[in-house]
Amino acid sequence: MNNQQSQPGVDLVQPGVDLEEGRQVSEVAADIAIVGGGIAGCWLLRLLSNSGYRVILFEQEELGCDQTLASQGMIHGGLKYALGGTLNGSSEAIAGMPRRWRRCLAGDDDVDLQGLPLLADTYHMFAQRSTLGRLTTFFASKALRGRVSRLDSEQWPSEFTGFNGVVYDLNDFVVDVPALLSHLVSGLEHCTYRQRIDANNLMATPNGYQVKAGDTTYNVGTLVSCAGNGSRELINTLGLNDLQTQSRPLKQVVVRPKHGVKLNAHCVTGVTSNEPRLTITSYGQGTDLVWYVGGLLATTGVDRSDAEQIAFARRELAHCVPWLDWTGADYSTLDVDRAEPYQGGGVRPDEAYVTKIGNFIQCFPTKLTLAPDLGDRVLSELPPASTNLPSLPPNQQTVDVGHFRW
Ligand SMILES: Cc1cc2nc3c(=O)[nH]c(=O)nc-3n(C[C@H](O)[C@H](O)[C@H](O)COP(=O)(O)OP(=O)(O)OC[C@H]3O[C@@H](n4cnc5c(N)ncnc54)[C@H](O)[C@@H]3O)c2cc1C
Structure with missing residues (x-):
């Protein structure tokens, strides 16, 4: 050769x-x-x-x-x-x-x-009660056995304390x-x-x-x-x-909250498209805690200015994760292109x-x-x-x- x-x-x-x-x-x-x-x-x-x-x-x-x-x-x-x-x-x-x-x-x-x-050994999915419609049946179906399971509230990890809705365990990890x-x-x-x-x-x-x-x-x-x-x-x-080749852009949101709670989960509250409303991963702790947020927020965010995306992210987090206190959280955006065939x-x-x-x-x-x-x-x-x-x-x-x- x-x-x-x-x-x-x-x-x-x-x-x-x-x-x-x-x-x-x-x-x-x-x-x-x-x-x-x-x-x-x-x-x-x-x-x-x-x-x-x-x-x-x-x-x-x-x-x-x-x-x-x-x-x-x-x-x-x-x-x-x-x-x-x-x-x-x-x-x-x-x-x-x-x-x-x-x-x-x-x-x-x-x-x-x-x-x-691993940063997280399991990944979760959550939705406010009664917003999932027929997805509730789909997630419980035989076809998804072993890939998603609904948790009883006493099995919820502590980061969901105060949440009123449904929480699933996925076999994913970070x-x-x-x-x-x-x-x-x-x-x-x-x-x-x-x-x-x-x-x-x-x-x-x-x-x-x-x-x-x-x-x-x-x-x-x-x-x-x-x-x-x-x-x-x-x-x-x-x-x-x-x-x-093709390039598909995203506008991710980086949040530095003061509440100190880590979350690794998709939010599918009221989801209407084939993508989670928010995809959240967490890094660091205390004052260094970062929530990195993607999902539909980041896909649609490419049509927003940075300021509009931050305002939108504030509203989304307040609506989807209302049990945590968002006072004093710091927000920024990250633009990144996905390179693909x-x-x-x-x-x-x-x-x-x-x-x-x-x-x-x-x-x-x-x-x-x-x-x-x-x-x-x-x-x-x-x-x-x-x-x-x-x-x-x-x-x-x-x-x-x-x-x-x-
Ligand atoms: C915001 C975001 C979130 C994502 N989240 C997930 C996720 O949670 N799970 C998942 O499975 N996937 C995820 N993906 C997709 C995943 O990140 C990508 O598919 C993957 O990282 C692509 O890796 P890569 O090695 O092909 O490219 P890259 O990581 O982009 O690496 C390409 C490298 O090539 C180098 N390079 C380019 N040109 C040259 C040159 N001429 N000479 C020398 N070096 C060069 C660059 O500097 C770069 O380091 C995500 C993507 C994005 C953008």
């Missing part, structure tokens, strides 16, 4: 001199270069390295810095896509994912996540996203490289691709784009214009997306939850790993994990 043939025990790092610059340069052979260090890139770095591939990941900023660290970190089984009262492609493609992640957490899958802290990324790259830090990849340093070769980073030239068999919102530009650079009509894709053109693979997980599915699809597209390639040498430009975007 690579133009350098490997021999046991022979180091494939080849020093030379850059004739234009007069600097010492090295050539390194690897199976795969990943562009982009969000969940897709970090998951693949771990999975493919475990599977015997030599992989180098290029990230222009920090790991997770775009969509991944703006996400709510929910590993979910798609029930939120079935709020129209029927199971559909979106809800079913994802249904097995919480179980799959729990296998990873137990160390029983391709990617070992043992020891990864991961600590920065910890997840750290976990995935742990021990592989030397396989990450802080470098933007563009026409200045990327070249197609007869056997794959050549990427120049610092004084090193990486010769790789396969280039895997996990560049999220940077994918369009990368695709254009490579002239693969038939690959179509083109679907037509701007609709949400159901599955992880992987497509291969020659030695190039484009990936969109489309949801954090679908990272294991993405991994399966990429593995099935790859040629066998090269044998006897040495480990990648250390580099001075390894990439740090970023921080939550709020």
Whole structure:
């Protein structure tokens, strides 16, 4: 696959001199270069390295810095896509994912996540009484057994004390996203490289691709784009214009309440569309407590100014979570685009997306939850790993994990 043939025990790092610059340069052979260090890139770095591939990941900023660290970190089984009262492609493609992640957490899958802290081990759904209509019957139906269960009020967690309505337990959970990324790259830090990849340093070769980073030239068999919102530009650079992408914006709301109560739950009070009214995840505690709020609020929020979105969020929280005191809460907004394969009509894709053109693979997980599915699809597209390639040498430009975007 690579133009350098490997021999046991022979180091494939080849020093030379850059004739234009007069600097010492090295050539390194690897199976795969990943562009982009969000969940897709970090998951693949771990999975493919475990599977015997030599992989180098290029990230222009920090790991997770775009969509991944703006996400709510929910590993979910798609029930939120079935709020129209029927199971559909979106809800079913994802249904097995919480179980799959729990296998990873137990160390029983391709990617070992043992020891990864969870921010919430269960996720809830709540609605004010008598606003659910026929959804009450749907949630109790056989088709949803094991995915959603109604809690008796004495089983409610303490954050619902004072609420007058119905509370459900979902088999979803919330991961600590920065910890997840750290976990995935742990021990592989030397396989990450802080470098933007563009026409200045990327070249197609007869056997794959050549990427120049610092004084090193990486010769790789396969280039895997996990560049999220940077994918369009990368695709254009490579002239693969038939690959179509879409971008779907959100206006999330970040709330810093004074009441000190954490909540991880969908609000479906009076829900009329196939999306929760509010999707809430909580971080930190005391004066550092943050409620990060998405759902329909964030989807429709793209048509509001920041000030309008904040005013709307205040009203929504006062109406949907009236048992908590919102006095003194601080509000801000976060705009973020979701990068996806083109679907037509701007609709949400159901599955992880992987497509291969020659030695190039484009990936969109489309949801954090679908990272294991993405991994399966990429593995099935790859040629066998090269044998006897040495480990990648250390580099001075390894990439740090970023921080939550709020
Ligand atoms: C507000 C929000 C909430 C969400 N909540 C959830 C949730 O709770 N559960 C869920 O399952 N999913 C959720 N999602 C979806 C999920 O976050 C995304 O599907 C996922 O994070 C996409 O990961 P990614 O690795 O493809 O992209 P990204 O995380 O965007 O990573 C792409 C990376 O590529 C880098 N890059 C781009 N161009 C280049 C280049 N030329 N050279 C080098 N590096 C480059 C970028 O810097 C970036 O770090 C949410 C999304 C949003 C926006």
